Amino acid sequence: MTTTTTYGITKTVSAGYDETIARVKDLLKEEGFGVLTEIDVRATLKQKLDKEVEPYVILGACNPKLASRALELEPDIGLLLPCNVVVARRAEGTFVGVVNPASMVSFTGNADLGAVSHEADERLRRVIERV
Numbered sequence: 001m002t003t004t005t006t007y008g009i010t011k012t013v014s015a016g017y018d019e020t021i022a023r024v025k026d027l028l029k030e031e032g033f034g035v036l037t038e039i040d041v042r043a044t045l046k047q048k049l050d051k052e053v054e055p056y057v058i059l060g061a062c063n064p065k066l067a068s069r070a071l072e073l074e075p076d077i078g079l080l081l082p083c084n085v086v087v088a089r090r091a092e093g094t095f096v097g098v099v100n101p102a103s104m105v106s107f108t109g110n111a112d113l114g115a116v117s118h119e120a121d122e123r124l125r126r127v128i129e130r131v
Contacts, residue, residue, distance in 0.1 A: 002128050006106070009121075010097035011128050012090065017055050020094040020131065021087050024059065027130055028085065031123040033061040036082050056088040061098075066120050070104065073112045080104055083124065096131050098124040 002011045013020060025035055037060030045051045060082040070077045086097045101120035105113045 002125070004100065006100065007103050008097045008100050009125055009128050010095065011131060012093040012095050013131055014093050015131075017087065017089045017094050020096060021057060021059075023131055024085060024087055024096060024127065027127040028059070028061050031127055032063045032065065033083070033123070033127075034064075036060045036062050054089045056086070059085040059087070061085050063120065063123065066116055066123075070113060070116045073116065074104075074108050074110045077104060077108065077113070080107060083120065085124075085127075096128060098128060 002009060004010075015023065028035060037058075039058040039060075041056040041058060042053050045053055061084075062082040067081055070081070080099075080103075083101070084099045086095070088095045101117040101124065104120075105111065105117050
Protein backbone atom coordinates (compact mmCIF):
# COMPACT_ATOMS: atom_id res chain seq x y z
CA MET A 1 0.00 0.00 0.00
CA THR A 2 1.33 3.42 -0.97
CA THR A 3 1.25 6.15 1.67
CA THR A 4 1.49 9.88 0.95
CA THR A 5 2.59 12.51 3.46
CA THR A 6 3.36 16.19 3.03
CA TYR A 7 6.97 15.33 2.24
CA GLY A 8 6.98 11.77 0.95
CA ILE A 9 5.37 8.97 -1.03
CA THR A 10 6.26 5.63 0.54
CA LYS A 11 5.71 1.92 0.39
CA THR A 12 7.07 -1.17 2.12
CA VAL A 13 7.68 -4.23 -0.05
CA SER A 14 8.59 -7.84 0.70
CA ALA A 15 11.46 -7.95 -1.81
CA GLY A 16 15.02 -7.91 -0.53
CA TYR A 17 17.03 -4.75 -0.03
CA ASP A 18 19.53 -5.12 -2.90
CA GLU A 19 16.83 -6.38 -5.26
CA THR A 20 14.67 -3.37 -4.39
CA ILE A 21 17.50 -0.90 -5.04
CA ALA A 22 18.06 -2.42 -8.49
CA ARG A 23 14.31 -2.39 -9.22
CA VAL A 24 13.94 1.24 -8.11
CA LYS A 25 16.86 2.31 -10.34
CA ASP A 26 15.31 0.52 -13.33
CA LEU A 27 11.89 2.09 -12.69
CA LEU A 28 13.41 5.56 -12.28
CA LYS A 29 15.17 5.13 -15.61
CA GLU A 30 11.88 4.11 -17.27
CA GLU A 31 10.37 7.36 -15.95
CA GLY A 32 13.21 9.50 -17.32
CA PHE A 33 15.22 9.87 -14.10
CA GLY A 34 18.92 9.24 -13.76
CA VAL A 35 20.58 8.51 -10.43
CA LEU A 36 23.17 11.25 -9.91
CA THR A 37 24.21 10.29 -6.40
CA GLU A 38 24.05 7.25 -4.16
CA ILE A 39 24.68 7.72 -0.46
CA ASP A 40 25.18 4.58 1.60
CA VAL A 41 24.01 5.92 4.95
CA ARG A 42 24.84 2.68 6.76
CA ALA A 43 28.46 2.72 5.58
CA THR A 44 28.82 6.44 6.32
CA LEU A 45 27.53 6.14 9.88
CA LYS A 46 29.75 3.11 10.48
CA GLN A 47 32.82 4.93 9.15
CA LYS A 48 32.20 8.31 10.80
CA LEU A 49 30.52 7.32 14.08
CA ASP A 50 31.21 3.57 14.38
CA LYS A 51 27.43 3.20 14.58
CA GLU A 52 25.57 0.14 13.29
CA VAL A 53 22.26 0.76 11.52
CA GLU A 54 20.11 -1.20 9.11
CA PRO A 55 20.98 -0.86 5.39
CA TYR A 56 19.82 2.54 4.14
CA VAL A 57 20.60 4.26 0.84
CA ILE A 58 19.63 7.67 -0.49
CA LEU A 59 19.47 7.93 -4.29
CA GLY A 60 19.62 11.42 -5.79
CA ALA A 61 17.36 11.11 -8.85
CA CYS A 62 17.02 13.74 -11.56
CA ASN A 63 14.82 14.07 -14.60
CA PRO A 64 16.72 16.69 -16.66
CA LYS A 65 13.65 17.99 -18.50
CA LEU A 66 11.68 18.49 -15.30
CA ALA A 67 14.69 19.98 -13.50
CA SER A 68 15.26 22.45 -16.33
CA ARG A 69 11.63 23.56 -16.30
CA ALA A 70 11.67 23.95 -12.52
CA LEU A 71 14.91 25.98 -12.60
CA GLU A 72 13.41 28.34 -15.18
CA LEU A 73 10.46 28.98 -12.87
CA GLU A 74 12.38 29.07 -9.61
CA PRO A 75 16.17 29.52 -9.94
CA ASP A 76 16.81 28.50 -6.32
CA ILE A 77 14.88 25.22 -6.66
CA GLY A 78 18.27 23.51 -6.83
CA LEU A 79 18.19 23.62 -3.04
CA LEU A 80 15.48 20.95 -3.28
CA LEU A 81 17.00 18.95 -6.14
CA PRO A 82 17.74 16.19 -6.99
CA CYS A 83 14.68 14.27 -5.90
CA ASN A 84 15.67 12.01 -3.02
CA VAL A 85 14.68 8.37 -3.10
CA VAL A 86 15.25 6.23 -0.01
CA VAL A 87 15.56 2.46 0.20
CA ALA A 88 15.95 1.02 3.70
CA ARG A 89 15.69 -2.36 5.36
CA ARG A 90 13.11 -2.40 8.13
CA ALA A 91 11.65 -5.15 10.29
CA GLU A 92 8.45 -5.26 8.22
CA GLY A 93 10.24 -5.38 4.84
CA THR A 94 12.08 -3.04 2.51
CA PHE A 95 10.98 0.58 2.76
CA VAL A 96 10.96 2.73 -0.38
CA GLY A 97 10.21 6.42 -0.30
CA VAL A 98 10.42 9.35 -2.68
CA VAL A 99 10.17 13.02 -1.92
CA ASN A 100 6.68 14.38 -2.52
CA PRO A 101 7.13 16.84 -5.44
CA ALA A 102 4.21 18.91 -4.16
CA SER A 103 6.53 19.98 -1.36
CA MET A 104 8.44 22.06 -3.96
CA VAL A 105 5.40 24.26 -4.37
CA SER A 106 4.73 24.54 -0.66
CA PHE A 107 8.38 25.23 0.24
CA THR A 108 8.82 27.91 -2.41
CA GLY A 109 5.32 29.38 -2.45
CA ASN A 110 5.68 29.51 -6.26
CA ALA A 111 2.38 28.26 -7.69
CA ASP A 112 3.92 28.31 -11.19
CA LEU A 113 5.79 25.13 -10.21
CA GLY A 114 2.46 23.29 -10.04
CA ALA A 115 2.64 21.73 -13.52
CA VAL A 116 6.22 20.55 -13.07
CA SER A 117 5.43 19.26 -9.60
CA HIS A 118 2.37 17.41 -10.90
CA GLU A 119 4.34 15.68 -13.68
CA ALA A 120 7.15 14.72 -11.29
CA ASP A 121 4.54 13.39 -8.86
CA GLU A 122 2.95 11.21 -11.53
CA ARG A 123 6.31 9.76 -12.57
CA LEU A 124 7.62 9.14 -9.06
CA ARG A 125 4.30 7.73 -7.88
CA ARG A 126 4.45 5.18 -10.74
CA VAL A 127 7.88 4.13 -9.50
CA ILE A 128 6.56 3.57 -5.99
CA GLU A 129 3.44 1.78 -7.17
CA ARG A 130 5.41 -0.57 -9.43
CA VAL A 131 8.28 -1.43 -7.06
